[in-house]
Amino acid sequence: MRIGYPCVNTSLGCSSSHTFRLASYSEEKLVLTVRSNLDCLKRILNFNAQNGILFFRITSDLVPFASHPINTFDWAGHFSEDFSELGRMVRESGMRISMHPDQFVLINAKDEGVFRRSVMELDYHVKVLDLMALDASAKVQIHLGGVYNDRESSIRRFVDRYKELDHVIKRRLVVENDDVNYGLADCLDVSRMTGLPVIFDSFHHSLKGNGESLAECLEKSARTWRADDGIPMVDYSSHAPGQNGRKHAPTLDEGHFRRFLEDSRPFDFDLMLEIKDKERSALRALRMASADPRFCRQG
């Protein structure tokens, strides 16, 4: 088991998510921004490796407007050395990487234009991981998408569209249960039809699930991961106290997390903590989990 956090490090005082307004786009601004984002990402990966945090989600904002037609700059070529170095850092530390395109990426969109733009965005995410020369265990996770008042045909449209995708996307794509539209059972159905691995999100499951136990969910989602995919990824959070249910916790709830560790035995997986205070909670979780035999196997 590796433990990780998404996108942002709150201790280092730098951000790998700098962007700017479309209206003020210029090639110079793009180069400066990406330069700054990549430098910060190197610092974050260093911090993670030194602190034993061996799972990390890279922000989708790393390259602003990467899939937008305004951006015709060859950023992949211009920064190829930096991406190579980042990839080396990841491999040498035994780290695992994921990315999570945002809500605009909809494989099952009714609108062909939305689908086309979604593929462009997936191309960008996959390109980042490919430039880092990471193997197929580095994943790009998405949700099944919208319902459009017809779940059945919307799921079918996802499956049909998936088949059109290029291999470079297919080998990295994984689907995650969401908290509103499609639960774990839907993702497992889609997995049977496509072969896609399923990322189980325990927090989303608590908001939209059929009452399946944690063990059942882990077991069923784990079976969708093949050897090349690496061990399963799992997303974890608890909800903010007294908040409406969908909000993520501001910091790790140690009682809740201890129960999660106990209830998830003996399954092994890499765990992404979606918690507001990021690496601070990841470090606390790491200390708690280091007594766990699954964690010790990592050395």
Next chain:
DNA sequence: GGAAGTCAAGTCTCG
């Protein structure tokens, strides 16, 4: 310098 409003993209829910 800080507060407020806005930002590429889609969909759904709630008030």
Next chain:
DNA sequence: CGAGACTTGACTTCC
């Protein structure tokens, strides 16, 4: 019918 939510705030303007 607009705001808020989503994996994540950051940028820009106004005072």
